[in-house]
Amino acid sequence: MCDTCGCSSGEGAVLRKPGSEGYHVHIGEDAAHQHHHHEHDGGHGHSHGHEHEHREARKVEVEQDVLLKNNLLAERNRGWFEARRVLALNFLSSPGSGKTTLLEKTIPMLAGEWPVAVVEGDQQTTNDAERIHALGVPVIQVNTGTGCHLDALMVQRAIRELDLKGRSLLCIENVGNLVCPAMFDLGEAARVVVISVTEGEDKPLKYPTMFHSADLCILNKTDLLPYVDFDVERCREYAMQVNHHLEWLEVSARSGEGLDRWKAWLTSRLEKI
Amino acid sequence: MHEMSIAISIVDAVADRVCQEGCTTVSSIELVVGRLSGVEVESLRFCFAAAAADTSAAGAELLIVEREAAGACEDCGAEFPIASYHACCPSCGRFRVRVTSGEELAVKSITIE
Ligand SMILES: Nc1nc2c(ncn2[C@@H]2O[C@H](COP(=O)(O)OP(=O)(O)OP(=O)(O)O)[C@@H](O)[C@H]2O)c(=O)[nH]1
Ligand SMILES: [Mg+2]
Ligand SMILES: [Zn+2]
Ligand SMILES: [Zn+2]
Ligand SMILES: [Zn+2]
Numbered sequence: 001m002c003d004t005c006g007c008s009s010g011e012g013a014v015l016r017k018p019g020s021e022g023y024h025v026h027i028g029e030d031a032a033h034q035h036h037h038h039e040h041d042g043g044h045g046h047s048h049g050h051e052h053e054h055r056e057a058r059k060v061e062v063e064q065d066v067l068l069k070n071n072l073l074a075e076r077n078r079g080w081f082e083a084r085r086v087l088a089l090n091f092l093s094s095p096g097s098g099k100t101t102l103l104e105k106t107i108p109m110l111a112g113e114w115p116v117a118v119v120e121g122d123q124q125t126t127n128d129a130e131r132i133h134a135l136g137v138p139v140i141q142v143n144t145g146t147g148c149h150l151d152a153l154m155v156q157r158a159i160r161e162l163d164l165k166g167r168s169l170l171c172i173e174n175v176g177n178l179v180c181p182a183m184f185d186l187g188e189a190a191r192v193v194v195i196s197v198t199e200g201e202d203k204p205l206k207y208p209t210m211f212h213s214a215d216l217c218i219l220n221k222t223d224l225l226p227y228v229d230f231d232v233e234r235c236r237e238y239a240m241q242v243n244h245h246l247e248w249l250e251v252s253a254r255s256g257e258g259l260d261r262w263k264a265w266l267t268s269r270l271e272k273i
Numbered sequence: 274m275h276e277m278s279i280a281i282s283i284v285d286a287v288a289d290r291v292c293q294e295g296c297t298t299v300s301s302i303e304l305v306v307g308r309l310s311g312v313e314v315e316s317l318r319f320c321f322a323a324a325a326a327d328t329s330a331a332g333a334e335l336l337i338v339e340r341e342a343a344g345a346c347e348d349c350g351a352e353f354p355i356a357s358y359h360a361c362c363p364s365c366g367r368f369r370v371r372v373t374s375g376e377e378l379a380v381k382s383i384t385i386e
Contacts, residue, residue, distance in 0.1 A: 056386075057300055057384050057385070057386045058384070058385060058386075059382050059383070059384045060290065060294055060382060060383050060384075060385060061381070061382050062286070062287075062290055062380045062381060062382055062383055063379065063380075063381060063382075064286050064290075064379060064380050065378065065379050066279060066282045066283055066286065066304075066378045066379060066380060067279075067282060067378065068282075068286065069282065069285065069286075070282070147278070148275060149275055149278070151278070179275070179311070180275035180278075182311060183275055183279075183311050184275075184278075204359075205359055208357050208358035208359050209309070209311045209358065211358070212358040212372075238359075240368070241359055241361075241368035242358045242359050242368075243358070244347070244368065244369045
């Protein structure tokens with residue numbers, strides 16, 4: 001644990017690869033911790049206590065977006081994807097809505113037509129990356145440690161480690177969380193928010209920032225509709241009220257229902273890159 | 274708890290600027306937080322104190338300027354204040370609002386010594 005910022009560094013976020021035992025890359029030692037270096041570099045230190053009395057306080061206008069660094073890095077990722085003609089999608093949901101299951105269905109569906117690679121974000125474990133690895137596509141696990149979202153730096157490091165093909169799909173599965181990941185642009189072309197019918201139809205009203213920032217909402221687990229009180233139309237209406245540009249699909253990653261329309265959505269996007 | 278990431282970003286932005294200005298200490302930071310910025314102010318204050326420890330921003334006062342949000346109706350053009358992204362147009366009753374302000378999250382100024 002880093003005493004200065006309270007982040008989990010020492011460790012920070014770590015990249016791992018299923019099937020490569022010792023593989024291990026730390027992220028953020030430089031960029032995320034520049035504030036440490038400011039203190040130790042250049043010998044200007046912080047021991048000017050006695051000088052304070054002689055100095056005039058002055059106000060400096062800064063006018064800088066707090067997330068500027070992340071946003072600049074995200075734009076670099078976006079340029080990198082565009083140059084290689086990679087369609088990058090950021091998948092967001094609460095834990096357990098079925099993001100990984102949806103990817104497990106999507107990859108074989110596109111096999112032979114479009115190459116796919118995956119970045120998996122979770123606080124701990126390589127479980128999700130193992131599930132993707134089993135399908136034989138390139139995958140990197142980002143373990144965020146205590147972090148509750150992926151950021152543009154993690155994605156920049158992760159994609160360096162992946163052998164991304166030109167004209168391909170990159171699926172970035174964010175940490176399961178409907179709050180924090182909404183604020184962090186990764187450089188994706190579109191945001192896909194997944195909800196499932198076991199979650200309650202007012203999710204879009206409870207987490208409006210996430211639904212407002214999404215491009216497509218996928219309602220998953222429709223195979224369970226006969227067993228739960230979930231009003232699909234009301235959920236859709238709430239989602240549209242929060243974001244009237246939102247696209248909407250209903251699928252069951254388990255039964256395969258609706259996946260043809262999901263494939264059509266992906267294909268139309270991929271054909272444009 | 275993205276407020277810790279946000280607090281670290283603030284400290285980084287301030288530390289960069291303080292160095293440019295001749296590396297002194299910061300007594301206060303003026304932060305603009307829009308109502309729709311997604312930041313919980315109390316949580317941010319708490320995280321900021323931890324993030325700033327042992328940096329040039331240690332002990333700096335965080336002056337938070339909260340900004341209300343506003344939107345414009347994409348159907349009828351009316352402009353009005355909003356409290357969330359779930360916003361109904363008071364003139365036509367539709368939910369087709371384009372947010373025009375309230376998403377800001379920026380370091381406005383710092384006071385250095
Ligand atoms: N009945 C049903 N179960 C599903 C469906 N999709 C996923 N599940 C189940 O839901 C559980 C969670 O699925 P995951 O794919 O791991 O969910 P996730 O969103 O990747 O979860 P995190 O990565 O932990 O956030 C698993 O038990 C899946 O088998 C579906 O369409 N129908
Ligand atoms: Mg998963
Ligand atoms: Zn640190
Ligand atoms: Zn968080
Ligand atoms: Zn209107």
